[in-house]
Amino acid sequence: MGSIGQSHASTGLITAREAGLVACRRCGQVHALGTQNCTRCHGALQSRDAQSLQKVWAWLIAGIVLFIPANIYPMLLTNTLIERSDSTIIGGVVELIHYKSYGIALIVFVASIMIPIGKFIAIAYLAISVQQQSILNMHQRHKLYDFVEFIGRWSMIDVFVVAILSALVQLNTIASINPGIAALSFALSVIFTMFSAQSFDPRLIWDADRKNR
Amino acid sequence: MALPPLQDLIACPHCDTLHAAATLPDGATASCQRCHAVLQTARAGAMVNVVSLAVAAFVLMIAAISFPFMDLNAQGNHNATSVFSAITAFNTGMAVPLAVAVAMFIIILPLTRLVAIIYAIGPLARGVTPRPLARQAFGLAETLRPWAMAEIFMVGVTVALIKVAGLASVTLGPAFWAFAGLVIVTIVKDQIMNRYAIWEALDKATQARA
Incomplete structure (x- = not known):
């Protein structure tokens, strides 16, 4: 070629x-x-998608806003014979550490906290760097874009965990698990950030670089 | 500067750099010279492989939906769940939109995508004229690609199993293994499927019959 x-x-x-x-x-x-x-x-x-950056910012802000209730409100409502407990995303991670499931705790922490926050920062950075000088060169930024597009969907893990647990653990009075409001806002946050990443036109990275020469 | 005919050009979808498309030797991969994104791959029999893997994935998907997925047992109470009943179980308030989202991500979108791929590429694999809406079908499959989340669901299942282990004993049903197989087949299929090669093949097959 x-x-x-x-x-x-x-x-x-x-x-x-x-x-x-x-x-x-x-x-x-x-x-x-x-x-x-x-x-x-x-x-x-x-x-070139002229509205690309507008769309990126709109979806990104929507995603960030929904990420706040996703972390404040409970993700899982657990009822057992002895107790009734609500756990948030972080609470779920702490619980897993308590059960000594360090590997799984790490997976949930990375998928539900690190990836979403990292993604917010990465998308915002890419959008800003299109208009301004950037410390990362175009190859690094292109890699970052590819990575963000690839990794975003994996944040859904925790939503699926909640869905499976609530379907599986329905043992009448002994134990039941139900989804909390955070499950929905977290799912929407992930969906909106995926839209944000998809709205970004990677050709802008390379165009900005040409103008700077 | 004279440009070759437009059909012989390929522009990198990531950085817009123009390249002259070439006929690649079998097993070769062509990447963009500027941003190194993969533009073309040549794999003998790739179409046949993609279609057969898609059919396999479709069969596994049906099995994964209908058979029991897991069986939970705690002090004599037990609850067997299939993926389908898991979704229909959410019928109160807040859980309904969540159930709809889960159903979309793990059943409806992956199934739609598989059907679209089989519909669009099936005739190519057999070497006959593509079906009338083959391009639209393959376009749909490409759009749905990030939204079909079966493999992510599988990781979710693993996490859920660990969480529930303290509460009750869980037996894995046949659907669990069908789903595990489905994830592997889907990953292999998406690895060997090169979208540009398929678009080109759809183009050539249509022109050849026109």
């Missing part, structure tokens, strides 16, 4: 936009600028 043109001396590579073309992000097919829909996969074409 060879590169086309030598217009950009430093890299020897040109973008579809510089060649007066628009590329389909879904299938890679190239069209004349101004074409509305991809002839190959029928997807909508946009040389």
